[in-house]
Amino acid sequence: MLWPHLWLVAVPYVILVPLTTQAVDYDYERVLELSLLFYEAQRSGKLPSDNRVTWRGDSALEDRGQKGEDLTGGYYDAGDFVKFGFTMASTTTLLAWGFLSYKEAYISAGQFNHGLNALKWSADYFIKCHVSPNELYGQVGDFNLDHEFWGRPEELNMSRPAYKIDAQHPGSDLAGETAAALAAVSLVFRTENPKYADLCLEHARQLYTFASDFRGLYNEPIKGAAQYYESTDYGDELTWAAAWLYKATSESQYLDEAEHNYMKFRLKERPNEFFYNKKVAGVQMLLAQLTLQPEYMEAVQNFCDFTVNYQKKTPKGLVYIDKFGTLGHAANVAFICLQVADIGISSEKYRDFVKSQIHYMLGESGRSYVVGFGLNYPTQPYHAASSCPDLPEPCGWKDFHRRGPNSQILYGALVSGPDENDNYKDDREEYVYNEVTLDYNAGFQSAVAGLQYLRLLGQKKNDTHH
Template sequence: MQTIWIVVMLISIAPSEIYTMTKYDYNHVLDLSLRFYEAQRSGKLPKDNRIPWRGDSALNDKGQRGEDLTGGYYDAGDFVKFGFTMASTITLLAWGFLSYRDAYIAAGQEKYGLSAIKWASDYFIKCHVNDTEFYGQVGDFTLDHKFWGRPEELNMSRPAYKIDTEHPGSDLAGETAAALAAVSIIYKFDDPDYSAKCLMHARQLYQFATQFRGLYHEAIIGAAQYYESTDYGDELTWAAAWLYKATGEVRYLDDAEHHYMMYRLKERPNEFFYNKKVAGVQILLAQLTHQQEYVEAAQAFCDFTVDLQKRTPKGLVYIDKFGTLCHAANVAFICLEAADAGISPLKYQEFARSQIHYMLGDAGRSYVVGFGNNPPQQPHHAASSCPDVPEPCGWQEYQHDGPNHQLLKGALVSGPDENDYYLDKRRDYVYNEVTLDYNAGFQSAVAGLRHLQLLEEAKNATRYKSKDK
């Protein structure tokens, strides 16, 4: 009888009011996710560092001619800085911030959201040493994976790898151009000089990407083993669309539409992540132009995702065993963006809500470190596995069968398998990996859900005032 009563109660509630009733504190989740990014910072940490177990690290990161390459983010539980996934992360974070800045303000996280984005954009500007040279990786994965410990105690060679005219990377340059274009919009009124600086680098990187074509992992040897890029047409289109959004210059829209046709991006994709931007391209172009072609493409992707994509028994969209939750969060976020363009808003908003709530606890447990019921205790993350200084840290912490010594607040783990099975073991990275890009769509989707709450709270307040009159 209790179940029937709950169903009847929900049916009697207006759909809009459900958004204000959630049992999850989105403000708290945004706070935690931003702390995860702070835990991933490389370089000299700011005075307002909120992660007590982190300190300055990798202060000697340099380019091949001695260029200063300090800063940026460590990619995952290791200490390599991968430009391709870092840029993809920042594009998604910036898109979510632009769309749902009110959520960050309401959560008291606007300052930290800006800081998280700028920490990477500052680094990208350092890496762009001239018009046609860009450092896309610092650190060697093979060397790095022989070390398990604190980034503050790194004692290995950290070579830097770049793309240039002889070794181009249109995907890397294009994605970074998109990220910096998005950042330039954020800072257009807050800091016009910084906005102009980001936009200048975005323009130059886009020109580099289009003039010298190639896949970045063919220039940066070893990248293909971890973050292969299978094409660059989507990044060229993505970059042009973001530059059009940033500048309003029609030539960038013309470029985006040309790339879209040339690289046959109108076909429906099955996923959206760092290596496959097509769905994001379709939705961004639908927002920018409202042209039927892009609207229909965006709807085809989201309808397929919501209605036909494979799911686990408990309802999680299942796209890949690596980054299971990341894939679901990414499509939740961009379908929220599709909803913002007026495409099946209630359907896509409810879908996004179901996916994010699965991650926060609806599946029976939380998959966000430090949040909710039975969250992960052993994320695959070297630094957080270490005890407090001066205790030593090494491979014994990797082997230790117990909670990480430090709480990696806000990290979204890779997640369960297709049957909702999850193993909370540090050594099993398939379930417990954490990375920059895993949190990006997730954080932006949470911001989107908080934004919907704020809209409904405002409507309800207006409704109640009208009744009082």
């Protein structure tokens, strides 16, 4: 009986506008709203009274550190219930970057406060996890235990061990990325809540010092993370954190350290991607913005020229970097190229490219890949909580194996996406196509905000002409 209901909600979110090219005028503001709803659906801990996702309640209220520290809050990583600090932090940095760059888009969409809340939800959690200057919890929950359970986070009944890094067991990548995230969030809150901005910045500074003074990869002490979110290097995170701290403080020592690390870790080579494990394209972009030095400007131009002209693409034009998170990868490189366009390099070319990638995801490919948006959107994301019927109905593995749409609509989630030939299966059990994660939505949401921002600029221009 879900089909008629689904069809009714699917239609209004795409407005067809008779343009000369028969293009679709996608409702970016609605997409921003939905993406933020996806982040709300991923919240762990005690939910606020203004929680908009009615089928979610308080969960994992007993999350504790090894000495009983309160580790409640934060976001569940994906369709399951582990909290991975590394990807949560890189997600937060990217969301904050998009928010800083395209604040007006959030305001015009009526999503400014929801955007702030989404960032504060993770920043609050990182501050709890940073229990002393050289000690940071980086994971709560055990993946193997977690995967024996399919159901609601509100009904979790397994033990949830917590894993940390410290001076004896360092993780420069995890501490560096968390420092970057908190520095970026401090910039967002600088005018809204200066006291909170100061708190974020204080933790960001300490975490960067910790990352710098005690070198190592976080998946050595936090073994389980390597299986899912391996980190192969920490030079990019150290440089990234220093660059964000310079942006947040204007203190020259941070820029000096960023530039020193950029040379030391040989980050000037052209990357092929930008995601939680490979930050180089983001580092180059941030340094280009902060310094306008030719070296960094050329680096980002090389990256985007390669991406637009030579990177492998599907027959329908989607950049194809990896079969896991195909759309997330494409959205991330699109966001970087939007930033490159903003500093005046090949602006029109790169913006057209970004539009082509985001529009592929919103429906130009023949279907939408954003749950609850547009035509023929995914109805079976690989996501335990949304597969569960309304309480008091029980939920379990039968709901995983059940054919048909998830009982709840996981609004705004960007699924992993199609294969290299644009083939896609809307099937809960096919996680390669239908997985959803915090990091898939981050660059996507920020790129959509950028397109909405450009649309607003275009409207302003038109208004002044008339």
